[in-house]
Amino acid sequence: MSKRNNFIRRSLMGVLSFLKESVFADEYAAKKGFLQSLDPRIKIITFILFILAILFTQSMAGSLYLYAVCLILAYLSRVSIGFFLKRTWIFIPLFSLFIAIPALFSVFSPGEPLLSLNMAGVQLIITRPGLWGAALFVTRVIASVSFAVLLSLTTKHFVLLKVLRILGIPQIFVMTMGMCYRYIYLFVEMIENTYTAVKSRSGVNIHYPRGQRVVAWNIAYLWVRSCQLNEEVYKAMLSRGYSGEPAVLNDFKAKPKDWLWLSAVLAMFAVNRLAEIWGIYG
Amino acid sequence: MDNPIFELQDAHFSYLGRYPALRGIDITVCQGEQIAVIGANGCGKSTLLHILDGLIFPERGSFKAFGKELKEDAFNRADFSRDFRKKVGLVFQNPDVQLFCPTVKEDIIFGPLQLGVEKGEIQRRLEALVGVLNIGDLLDRPPQQLSIGEKRKVAIASTLIIEPDILLLDEPTAGLDPQTTRCIIDLLIQANESGKTIITSTHDLHIVEEISDTVYVFSPEKKIIKSGCPHEILADEQLLRDNNLLHIHSHRHRDKSHIHPHTHLEHHS
Numbered sequence: 001m002s003k004r005n006n007f008i009r010r011s012l013m014g015v016l017s018f019l020k021e022s023v024f025a026d027e028y029a030a031k032k033g034f035l036q037s038l039d040p041r042i043k044i045i046t047f048i049l050f051i052l053a054i055l056f057t058q059s060m061a062g063s064l065y066l067y068a069v070c071l072i073l074a075y076l077s078r079v080s081i082g083f084f085l086k087r088t089w090i091f092i093p094l095f096s097l098f099i100a101i102p103a104l105f106s107v108f109s110p111g112e113p114l115l116s117l118n119m120a121g122v123q124l125i126i127t128r129p130g131l132w133g134a135a136l137f138v139t140r141v142i143a144s145v146s147f148a149v150l151l152s153l154t155t156k157h158f159v160l161l162k163v164l165r166i167l168g169i170p171q172i173f174v175m176t177m178g179m180c181y182r183y184i185y186l187f188v189e190m191i192e193n194t195y196t197a198v199k200s201r202s203g204v205n206i207h208y209p210r211g212q213r214v215v216a217w218n219i220a221y222l223w224v225r226s227c228q229l230n231e232e233v234y235k236a237m238l239s240r241g242y243s244g245e246p247a248v249l250n251d252f253k254a255k256p257k258d259w260l261w262l263s264a265v266l267a268m269f270a271v272n273r274l275a276e277i278w279g280i281y282g
Numbered sequence: 283m284d285n286p287i288f289e290l291q292d293a294h295f296s297y298l299g300r301y302p303a304l305r306g307i308d309i310t311v312c313q314g315e316q317i318a319v320i321g322a323n324g325c326g327k328s329t330l331l332h333i334l335d336g337l338i339f340p341e342r343g344s345f346k347a348f349g350k351e352l353k354e355d356a357f358n359r360a361d362f363s364r365d366f367r368k369k370v371g372l373v374f375q376n377p378d379v380q381l382f383c384p385t386v387k388e389d390i391i392f393g394p395l396q397l398g399v400e401k402g403e404i405q406r407r408l409e410a411l412v413g414v415l416n417i418g419d420l421l422d423r424p425p426q427q428l429s430i431g432e433k434r435k436v437a438i439a440s441t442l443i444i445e446p447d448i449l450l451l452d453e454p455t456a457g458l459d460p461q462t463t464r465c466i467i468d469l470l471i472q473a474n475e476s477g478k479t480i481i482t483s484t485h486d487l488h489i490v491e492e493i494s495d496t497v498y499v500f501s502p503e504k505k506i507i508k509s510g511c512p513h514e515i516l517a518d519e520q521l522l523r524d525n526n527l528l529h530i531h532s533h534r535h536r537d538k539s540h541i542h543p544h545t546h547l548e549h550h551s
């Protein structure tokens with residue numbers, strides 16, 4: 001009985017602390033590295049340029065080169081490379097499952113057969129263009145995911161939201177994102193607190209069915225609570241003068257270093273495009 | 283002094299039409315007054331403050347603000363709405379509700395930014411408040427990660443920065459340590475001396491005398507049962523006891539323990 005209950009509690013707590021660590025940690029954003037020192041507006045623009053460059057690239061060498069740039073940036077920004085690789089490669093199986101693996105096979109990429117598999121009576125042939133295409137695809141995905149992850153790791157969450165607003169993303173979208181973020185945190189805390197409270201009242205060994213009820217009750221409670229909170233928060237916003245369009249304070253300042261960085265990335269982008277067009281990468 | 287800002291007459295309010303929260307309230311608030319609202323849990327103090335802040339509107343009875351009947355559609359006019367929000371500020375009872383921005387700094391400047399206060403002025407007010415409340419270290423942190431007392435200080439700052447003429451405070455000192463409580467009370471006294479109107483709801487009888495010249499006592503029936511000057515109200519033990527406002531403490535004297543109610547006012551300096 002108590003084992004199963006322990007399991008619920010442990011896995012729930014595990015999920016919660018994972019959520020907190022991965023979504024809410026901003027230890028890397030607080031470090032003093034290269035990317036952290038840039039004006040966030042310019043940083044975001046240059047990262048969009050990098051990702052565009054990857055999308056335009058048709059060659060393996062081009063994408064590998066951009067991926068290398070990303071890893072160097074991560075290193076310069078004091079992001080632990082081991083942690084960074086784990087963070088980014090975790091996305092690969094997801095993408096490959098849906099896109100890269102079907103592309104391996106002759107049905108989608110006809111060409112010289114490399115390997116044939118016989119699965120459940122269906123003949124599957126892996127082709128050379130298929131394999132090459134899949135490898136290229138994976139490289140491009142990993143490079144763009146890496147840039148996206150690097151950006152979010154080295155930029156504080158609220159700064160990112162603010163820049164989105166300043167760059168003209170509709171406020172309703174940004175505001176909702178910000179609020180979700182904030183209240184998810186509050187709810188994680190609330191679930192944790194409820195658990196501690198239940199534990200302190202009933203001892204460590206909660207009866208399993210009761211433990212289950214606590215979980216169910218929690219979810220119902222959170223739902224009601226979130227509706228109520230919304231209404232109250234709305235009142236609090238009204239009370240301080242909110243009238244449908246929140247103003248943001250644009251207090252970022254671009255330094256010469258930022259402009260230098262922007263020009264460097266623009267130059268790199270241009271060179272990359274030209275190399276691609278002239279076929280230097282082969 | 284007798285320039286009425288708020289006039290409530292026979293105001294009724296209930297949540298969702300089912301849960302009564304106020305049952306016939308009459309209050310007149312004049313410019314520069316200091317008012318305390320005391321009463322047990324659930325007697326309607328927060329509801330009253332929300333009405334005065336123009337967030338909810340009485341179902342029955344009348345509510346006049348600045349000499350005019352206040353109705354919900356008045357707030358559809360941008361100029362009226364902005365004017366009212368600049369003049370009246372509310373510190374919510376639950377700071378989690380009041381703090382909704384990603385960082386403490388953004389939360390504090392949310393009000394003046396919405397109300398179109400000029401940037402340099404916002405910065406000046408922010409620096410002054412941060413100094414007084416000693417919250418400089420918190421500015422870049424997300425509000426949800428603060429302690430309850432810190433949250434409350436930030437919530438108070440986020441209302442004070444609007445520099446409203448009328449300050450509504452819903453239990454502003456709950457959960458604060460003695461020194462911070464002192465600092466808040468001093469702020470309120472100072473604000474009142476400079477002509478601001480202050481309306482505070484509280485359970486803390488210690489602070490009532492300092493922050494008010496009129497006290498309204500709410501009964502569990504969600505009505506005002508008595509009003510008067512703080513001396514008079516605090517001396518009326520029967521009234522306080524009937525309305526759950528008296529501490530009942532158990533003391534041990536040598537080997538004998540006995541229980542007696544007291545108001546803590548004797549510790550008051």
Ligand SMILES: Nc1ncnc2c1ncn2[C@@H]1O[C@H](COP(=O)(O)OP(=O)(O)OP(=O)(O)O)[C@@H](O)[C@H]1O
Pocket residue numbers: 297298301302303321322323324325326327328329330375
């Ligand atoms: N959102 C709501 N929905 C339904 N009923 C509510 C709601 N908010 C308050 N009430 C009810 O309205 C009454 C008055 O509530 P109010 O919050 O004004 O009390 P209060 O005097 O501020 O209490 P406290 O000292 O606990 O803060 C209570 O009986 C409460 O149950």
Ligand SMILES: [Mg+2]
Pocket residue numbers: 327328329375452
């Ligand atoms: Mg209340």
